[in-house]
Amino acid sequence: MKNIRLFIMIFILSFNNLFSYGYLYVNNPKGWFWGQGTIDEAIISIQPKGMYVEYGFYLTFSAKNYYGLTNQDTLEAVYDFDLPDNSIVTDSWLWIGEDIIRGKILDRWTASQIYEGIVNRRRDPSVLYKQYENHYQLKVYPLPANESRKIKLTFLVPAVWSSKFVESSIPIELLKAGYIGFNNVFIINRNSKEWKNPKLLEFPEKNFEQKYDEKLGNYFETSFSSSELQNKSAINFIVDAPFNNGLYLSKFEGKDENLYQLAYLPASNISIQNQKRAAILVDFDASKTSLSKEEILQSIKTLLYNQFNENDYFNIIFSNLSINRLSENWIKADSSTINSVFNNISSNNLSNYSNLPALLSNGINFINTSEGNGEIILLANSEQVGESEVANDLIKDLSDMMDKEIKINIGDYIENNYNWYYINNRSYRGNEYFYENLSRITGGNFKRVDYNYSYNTMVNEIFESLGILISSYDLHTSMSNGFCFGRINQNVADKPIYLNTPIIQVGKYSGDFPFKIEFNGLYNNTPFSEKFEFNADEIRTGDSVTAAIWAGNFINNLEQDNNYYYLTNDEINEIIDFSIKNRVLSYYTAFLCLEPSLGGEIFYLAEDESDLVNDIKVTDETQADTLFQAYPNPFNNETNIKIRLGKKIDPESATFKIYNVLGQVVKTFQPNNKFESNEFEFLWNGLNDNNSTIASGNYFFVMNYKGKVRTLKLALVK
Incomplete structure (x- = not known):
């Protein structure tokens, strides 16, 4: 058993x-x-x-x-x-x-x-x-x-x-x-x-x-x-x-050691001119994301506000049966113009289905015929070109269209209902093979959402990539009479960064103030250098969480750099002692x-x-004595949904429906009018209201009674 x-x-x-x-x-x-x-x-x-x-x-x-x-x-x-x-x-x-x-x-x-x-x-x-x-x-x-x-x-x-x-x-x-x-x-x-x-x-x-x-x-x-x-x-x-002239600096003076946290934004202190021109292409397949068209549009508007200025230009091109180009010319990216443009945009500009090849063709044609050296940002979530043969042909046709070099930066926000394609000893999700190769060939960047990488983070980094790339840099911290040590960078120090990307660091220090920061780097083989000094009263005061951040990163690095099976007892004991001392969980503690x-x-x-929180207690009658259960769950062919309603609920006045993760109704159950009690069952065989088979994934059985809802999560796996 x-x-x-x-x-x-x-x-x-x-x-x-x-x-x-x-x-x-x-x-x-x-x-x-x-x-x-x-x-x-x-x-x-x-x-x-x-x-x-x-x-x-x-x-x-x-x-x-x-x-x-x-x-x-x-x-x-x-x-x-x-x-x-x-x-x-x-x-x-x-x-x-x-x-x-x-x-x-x-x-x-x-x-x-x-x-x-x-x-x-x-x-x-x-x-x-x-x-x-x-x-x-x-x-x-x-x-x-x-x-x-x-x-x-x-x-x-x-x-x-x-x-x-x-x-x-x-x-x-x-x-x-x-x-x-x-x-x-x-x-x-x-x-x-x-x-x-x-x-x-x-x-x-x-x-x-x-x-x-x-x-x-x-x-x-x-x-x-x-x-x-x-x-x-x-x-x-x-x-x-909380930047102050492009810098955030805090310190924590502990019992045994002192720590600091630093965020530095190079763009705030380095005078390098860069005019942005971006054609933003939006492709949307409603069946493959939980994002709405309104959320996509809002994210673009926010990023134009935050990362563009009055010297920059943009255009937006929407996927539809006939490709919908917002303007035939570049649009100036000052705040008032951005606001005016988006006041006249609606979700109807964008279709619920993909027309990706035509969209890319239209975007390239716009850059070809427009002044200046523009780039393309493609936000898409379809998978119609997942096969390598189809993808390679489309990449060739698009490349042949370009009258000049056009960098294509791609953000893939597909979330569900996608296929995997095995190409050259590697698996690719949806259009990933096409996106990865098209962006690489054109010198652009490719990002995709996953559990650890949200849509908002992805599009933010895609827009940041329009900025100037610093090929080599060093962020060095020191004390007036002493030194800094144990530096841990959130951004990997041996990789290029964009001018508008903050550099995040935590470290330890010993010595007297002022605290010194020196940032050196190369741009187009031209060196630059910035220096700053801060007295103790100019630095924000942190708390003990700073020590936990340093300790947690130290433990994570030890665990990631060493295979579990090859650690010696001395190495394991070092992790255990450090974990217990700093109250940070590890593989070897609890x-x-x-x-x-x-x-x-x-x-x-x-x-x-x-x-x-004072009003968290549930008091509505849909919760009292009401129970839902499905068995089996997860299920493959069918699941039996058992329902027991509270005594105050009239089943004939309630609705019972199954929704997908997009909030769309998949299946509607009509209650039997001959209820002898408030306990009954529904059998669901994985078909929708049109008797069509639906895809694997998460669904929600929802009862609605007098505006109150009760839900049960269902998982269909095939």
Whole structure:
């Protein structure tokens, strides 16, 4: 029986790695059964910390959507999740009653033995592991069948800096890992002086409301609904970049050592003239992205505002049955003109289907016949030229059209319903082979979205690539009487950078102020140099997170540079000691929360941001006593959706539909009018309302009753 259970869980987790990045399940450690867990509450604190953004995920787990349990059943919650590359996990909390237990960091083997021993004795622990690169597992015990457990995960995610903003893509897949039992996700931001104007890019209409708490002080709060969460592939948090004349510098004076964080924007201090001329080509296939046409257009408008000026020029060309060119001439990129142009653009300019070859042909023709040396930015998500023979012919035809050198920069935002093509001993996704070779031949750049690389980050870097390239550079820091050491660059120092790309660095220092910065480089074989000095009172004051950032990068580098199987015991012990000293999770350590009687300590100094949210409790009647369950799920041929509605719900007044990730209705179920009780079933065989087979992927069964919704995530794999 244990072998069957293990096989099922391996299948579930393997499937989940293909289609999402988190899975919450509940199981009986003494038995064989398991089921998907429910996330009842979700509150996220977000605090920019320089190179990184610190997240606090407050989550409440339950087994309320698992059928067949009795009040006597005691379960274990297992939460598998991924984080973006180079993330750093720094804390784990477990609520026991009203008390907060902060995790102790121990070596992995000791923590595992303690946890398993306590589970066998039916006591209160949680344990958090780093399973492999970017993948983590949290176990919580016990989870009574009719109760819930609350946890907090604290981690750091690399921030994306641009000339005007600091951005971070919220790891929303962590919220989609189980059944969604919450109405809203609440976002708390406590930074106000240094990191200004917090926003959610995908929700420009949502403002962060400023509030005050006697214990925690000033903070900002906003929220988005569970349905808004399900309809988004990414939700990005941004604040204004806190540059002062192109520099951001903070210091943290620790007990044993001093650290600094530095962001430097070369374009602010180097006088090199560069006029941009870009024809922006937009191709859109509605079936292959969760982004809307409005979101695509808004991103282009924002980047034109942020990265172009009155000396630059642009044009926009839209894919349609007949290619839609915004203008026959270059458009001046001053703010008023950009605003006027976009006031006259609508989503109707862009079709819902791809016409990629004609679009590229039109763009090349525009550059050929226009003055100046223009470049092309292609934003596309189709895959009609995925085969190498088709791609090579199109590349040749496009190259033959060019009367002059035209650099083509490509951003591929395809997300779903794509095929893989195996070409020259390598796999390519969608049009990747075509994009990669076309951009390389023309001297352009190619970027594509994935889990660790959001659409907004991608288009920002594509627009940055229109700037001047610094082929070689060095950023050196020092002290007046002393030195800097242990420098870690977020940008790889041995690669060229663009003038408008911030250079991000964390390091250590010893000595007296002023703090000195020297930036040297080559542009077109011409050397340049910039020097700066800062007294102590001119430098921002950081906190202990700076030390965690340095320690986390140090540990990540050790783990990535060494194969797990070839590390010596001395090397492993070095990682363990450094991990425990700095409270940064590694492969070889774990966070263990224990009840006080077993050695756990109540965290009396905890700053519990979840207390700031007062209206998180679900009270609407669609939630009370209402349960959804699908089996099997994931499924291949068909799944049986079991429904138990609350006593106050009239099934005949509710609608039951299945949506895809784009928010489009796939299947509608008509309730039987002869309900004898509020428990019934729907059988779904993977066909839509037209009896056509649909593609593999994630879908959502949604009940709507008096404007309130209840959802169940379904996964179809073929």
